Amino acid sequence: MAFIQVRDVHKSFTTANATRHVLRDVSLDIEHGEFVSIVGAMGSGKSTLLSLLAGLTMPDRGTISIGGEPLRGVHRQAAFVFQNYSLLPWFTALENVRLAVEAAFPDLTRDQQMMRASDALANVGLANAIHRRPRQLSGGMRQRVALARAIATEPQVLFLDDPFGALDALTRETLQQELAGLGSQSDRRVTTVMITNSVEEAILLSDRIVPFVSGPPLDYARGALSKVERAPATLGAAIPVELARPRSVAQLAHDEQATHVRAHVIATLTTAAGRRRPPAAASNAPSAVLQAVAKETP
Amino acid sequence: MTKRIVHFVLPLCGIAMAIGAWWIASCMVPDLPSPARTWEESKVYILEPLTKRGETDQGILLLAYYSLVRVAQGFLLGIAIATPIGFLLGVSSTLTRMFDPIMQVLRPISPLAWLPLGLVLFQKSEPAALFAIAVCSMWPTVINTMLGVRAIPQDYWNVAKVLRLSKMTTFTKIIVPATLPYMFTGYRLSLGIAWLVIVASEMLTGTPGVGGFLWQEYNSLVYAHILLAIITIGVVGFALDRLMGLAEAKLRAV
Numbered sequence: 001m002a003f004i005q006v007r008d009v010h011k012s013f014t015t016a017n018a019t020r021h022v023l024r025d026v027s028l029d030i031e032h033g034e035f036v037s038i039v040g041a042m043g044s045g046k047s048t049l050l051s052l053l054a055g056l057t058m059p060d061r062g063t064i065s066i067g068g069e070p071l072r073g074v075h076r077q078a079a080f081v082f083q084n085y086s087l088l089p090w091f092t093a094l095e096n097v098r099l100a101v102e103a104a105f106p107d108l109t110r111d112q113q114m115m116r117a118s119d120a121l122a123n124v125g126l127a128n129a130i131h132r133r134p135r136q137l138s139g140g141m142r143q144r145v146a147l148a149r150a151i152a153t154e155p156q157v158l159f160l161d162d163p164f165g166a167l168d169a170l171t172r173e174t175l176q177q178e179l180a181g182l183g184s185q186s187d188r189r190v191t192t193v194m195i196t197n198s199v200e201e202a203i204l205l206s207d208r209i210v211p212f213v214s215g216p217p218l219d220y221a222r223g224a225l226s227k228v229e230r231a232p233a234t235l236g237a238a239i240p241v242e243l244a245r246p247r248s249v250a251q252l253a254h255d256e257q258a259t260h261v262r263a264h265v266i267a268t269l270t271t272a273a274g275r276r277r278p279p280a281a282a283s284n285a286p287s288a289v290l291q292a293v294a295k296e297t298p
Numbered sequence: 299m300t301k302r303i304v305h306f307v308l309p310l311c312g313i314a315m316a317i318g319a320w321w322i323a324s325c326m327v328p329d330l331p332s333p334a335r336t337w338e339e340s341k342v343y344i345l346e347p348l349t350k351r352g353e354t355d356q357g358i359l360l361l362a363y364y365s366l367v368r369v370a371q372g373f374l375l376g377i378a379i380a381t382p383i384g385f386l387l388g389v390s391s392t393l394t395r396m397f398d399p400i401m402q403v404l405r406p407i408s409p410l411a412w413l414p415l416g417l418v419l420f421q422k423s424e425p426a427a428l429f430a431i432a433v434c435s436m437w438p439t440v441i442n443t444m445l446g447v448r449a450i451p452q453d454y455w456n457v458a459k460v461l462r463l464s465k466m467t468t469f470t471k472i473i474v475p476a477t478l479p480y481m482f483t484g485y486r487l488s489l490g491i492a493w494l495v496i497v498a499s500e501m502l503t504g505t506p507g508v509g510g511f512l513w514q515e516y517n518s519l520v521y522a523h524i525l526l527a528i529i530t531i532g533v534v535g536f537a538l539d540r541l542m543g544l545a546e547a548k549l550r551a552v
Contacts, residue, residue: 086457
């Protein structure tokens with residue numbers, strides 16, 4: 001049995017005037033120590049899947065289990081990194097991390113918790129900024145604090161919700177590289193599920209890439225383009241990334257195998273997205289979608 | 299230079315015009331003392347602000363001090379009751395549904411209506427005054443604290459969830475700090491109301507203080523002192539609001 005097992009999960013949200021089906025028959029196996037990226041366009045339901053895995057919300061149907069136990073609420077040894085950092089503005093970087101350490105290791109003394117927190121911050125290169133508040137830190141530094149907060153609890157499972165999505169391209173690349181480094185240097189590998197809309201980021205970090213495939217629009221036939229409602233999304237076939245580690249962005253740009261994986265992922269995503277488009281636009285759908293993917297990468 | 303005009307000269311012009319209007323009014327109403335006469339008759343209170351000549355015949359600062367102490371007691375009592383209620387209503391929509399109608403009915407009741415009830419309940423004027431101040435001033439704190447809790451972004455609740463924080467830790471480390479600016483806005487408004495209520499309650503109970511002084515001078519037909527009391531009430535209220543505003547700004551800067 002896989003470490004994380006998702007079986008036939010279905011999720012919909014009901015608002016005052018409509019029910020929106022977001023996920024349909026989603027099944028996924030993730031092995032212990034594996035790094036899996038879920039790649040898809042914005043608004044496709046990736047974040048919904050991740051919050052289900054993290055136990056923040058409950059599925060309508062289907063089961064999720066972690067380590068053989070069915071998931072009820074947030075897993076004891078899971079950590080989560082949000083796209084918008086979600087640091088508490090009234091605490092310093094150190095206090096933000098210590099809050100997580102305190103909750104994960106209540107038996108440690110206050111000094112030991114402080115030590116662990118400042119070690120985690122030093123690990124992400126913030127040794128000199130531990131007493132600053134989030135608003136005094138740049139976006140990249142804030143996300144490092146969030147990363148330190150997640151890693152300091154020594155989680156078995158790490159959920160990353162588009163962790164670098166809000167960062168500029170250069171900071172993004174540096175942090176990706178550092179995350180790859182953190183993964184390869186630690187003796188025990190943390191099972192990680194990351195959500196991203198950057199194929200490059202997924203290839204750099206993952207063992208496997210799972211494309212997120214949206215369903216076709218439901219009401220083309222009815223011609224009601226103004227309120228196009230998509231069918232619930234589901235997962236495409238996983239694409240293995242069997243590239244040696246450590247990887248670097250520069251090396252991946254020219255690597256033959258990486259090029260192959262990249263083409264494969266983009267093809268899967270664009271055919272899936274192509275089905276979303278009106279038939280008339282289908283002929284030039286791939287290029288349009290590539291532009292869309294490029295635009296969605298800030 | 300222009301900045302100095304805007305911040306200093308313009309307000310002075312406004313004050314001068316108000317005093318002018320007062321002077322014109324005093325020429326038309328025979329009983330209304332002119333600004334000059336008011337100053338002449340009240341200067342002993344202002345120039346010797348801390349002298350005690352009799353039960354209500356005291357320096358203006360001393361009178362204001364009595365009122366402030368009473369306001370502080372009633373206000374602290376009010377927010378001590380209002381803050382926990384605000385948190386409870388913010389967290390639980392069931393409780394809000396239950397108590398919202400009662401709150402809406404109690405909120406617009408005037409201090410003049412509460413005071414006799416306080417006298418019936420406590421038999422003495424001092425606790426009755428505190429009761430009236432507390433009951434009237436608590437509503438802005440209840441409502442703002444409640445809104446503050448409701449306005450906590452989902453992100454922070456998610457942090458509490460993923461870090462698996464206990465209920466107590468979530469309360470002290472997330473709910474309270476996130477609500478603090480709203481709470482302080484409530485405190486500021488509550489203090490304003492408490493100061494409004496003090497005059498009414500002192501007038502009705504005849505206790506020494508600015509309001510008691512005002513009522514006594516009216517009864518002894520010294521109209522200049524009424525104006526002195528009114529101006530004092532305004533200046534003190536303004537100063538209180540400014541102080542709370544400063545505290546609030548400091549809090550938001552954190």
